[in-house]
Amino acid sequence: MAIKDVIVLADLLGTNKKIAADIRAELERRGILATNLLSSPGAGKTSLLEQIAVRLRDTARMAVIEGDIETERDAERIRAKGVPAWQITTGGACHLEAKMIAKVLPQVPPDVEFLFIENVGNLVCPASYELGESLRIVLLSTPEGDDKPKKYPKAFTTSDVLVLTKADLLPHVPFDVEKVKAEALELNPRLRIFVISAVTGQGVDELIAFLVGRRRELQAPHA
Amino acid sequence: MHELSIVAGLFETLLEQAATHGARKVTAVTLRMGKLSGVVPELLESAFDMYKKGTIAEEAKLWVVDVPLRIRCRACGKEAEIQSYVFLCDACASPDIEILQGTDMILERIELETDDPAAG
Numbered sequence: 001m002a003i004k005d006v007i008v009l010a011d012l013l014g015t016n017k018k019i020a021a022d023i024r025a026e027l028e029r030r031g032i033l034a035t036n037l038l039s040s041p042g043a044g045k046t047s048l049l050e051q052i053a054v055r056l057r058d059t060a061r062m063a064v065i066e067g068d069i070e071t072e073r074d075a076e077r078i079r080a081k082g083v084p085a086w087q088i089t090t091g092g093a094c095h096l097e098a099k100m101i102a103k104v105l106p107q108v109p110p111d112v113e114f115l116f117i118e119n120v121g122n123l124v125c126p127a128s129y130e131l132g133e134s135l136r137i138v139l140l141s142t143p144e145g146d147d148k149p150k151k152y153p154k155a156f157t158t159s160d161v162l163v164l165t166k167a168d169l170l171p172h173v174p175f176d177v178e179k180v181k182a183e184a185l186e187l188n189p190r191l192r193i194f195v196i197s198a199v200t201g202q203g204v205d206e207l208i209a210f211l212v213g214r215r216r217e218l219q220a221p222h223a
Numbered sequence: 224m225h226e227l228s229i230v231a232g233l234f235e236t237l238l239e240q241a242a243t244h245g246a247r248k249v250t251a252v253t254l255r256m257g258k259l260s261g262v263v264p265e266l267l268e269s270a271f272d273m274y275k276k277g278t279i280a281e282e283a284k285l286w287v288v289d290v291p292l293r294i295r296c297r298a299c300g301k302e303a304e305i306q307s308y309v310f311l312c313d314a315c316a317s318p319d320i321e322i323l324q325g326t327d328m329i330l331e332r333i334e335l336e337t338d339d340p341a342a343g
Contacts, residue, residue, distance in 0.1 A: 189310060
């Protein structure tokens with residue numbers, strides 16, 4: 001019998017990162033802007049996607065992958081807007097992983113330009129799993145409170161965009177937009193911040209214009 | 224609570240390593256956990272203890288080494304540790320920084336028990 005000490009130095013999320021890198025390379029090669037949406041449950045991810053769908057569906061090809069623990073409800077809401085959607089039910093897992101996306105990708109039509117992936121509602125675990133997205137959006141709704149960025153730092157430091165949702169409720173809830181912006185930018189100085197309402201439509205056009213711009217940047221090197 | 228799925232991935236690597244080195248037991252596992260790795264060490268330890276039962280790592284001791292968040296400023300070159308999640312250079316206040324360490328979870332080393340004395 002002998003004791004052997006082995007230096008491994010393996011990233012525990014290395015397998016997920018590798019699959020995500022392959023997905024990202026494939027989607028970017030096809031000119032598809034993949035966006036991963038993260039937030040707590042009920043922050044308005046699906047409502048935002050519905051708003052994007054009605055504005056974008058006539059001028060661009062979009063598709064949505066929905067992640068939930070159970071039910072087909074979110075995918076049905078997106079399909080009702082005339083946009084193809086696939087539901088991943090994790091059956092208990094609190095986040096999507098890249099291998100789940102890889103399974104659905106063969107069904108995504110080749111001419112899609114914008115692919116949105118709505119993660120399981122959870123402001124913690126999804127932040128650790130890349131899905132092959134080119135853009136990560138974290139949503140925070142005004143009723144959740146303006147103290148969240150510093151309490152859930154990873155979701156904010158790993159995102160490219162912060163969308164403050166339910167702006168129509170601002171007159172009714174204690175939520176300091178400027179404080180949230182300042183704290184989120186301390187966590188992540190390159191965050192782009194949008195303030196939207198899925199009820200009034202405020203800010204949605206600006207966000208879409210930003211997404212269209214990002215997709216153009218994606219294509220530029222291949223043009 | 225994604226610690227269990229992380230531990231499941233860890234055990235795949237442990238079994239591979241044990242097979243490669245002809246080990247009959249894994250006796251210790253050392254992980255390096257970044258402050259911003261997104262994992263709660265206590266939950267990870269519970270998940271590890273739950274998962275190891277009936278495996279060759281049943282008697283393994285888990286060591287978790289905390290890794291602080293360190294950044295380097297691209298503007299002035301200063302390196303510093305981030306304490307309060309303010310991602311700005313503390314010398315020149317530039318937001319143009321790169322994170323050097325503290326975001327990953329790394330399996331650093333394992334201790335194995337083998338039958339072959341020469342392997343030690």
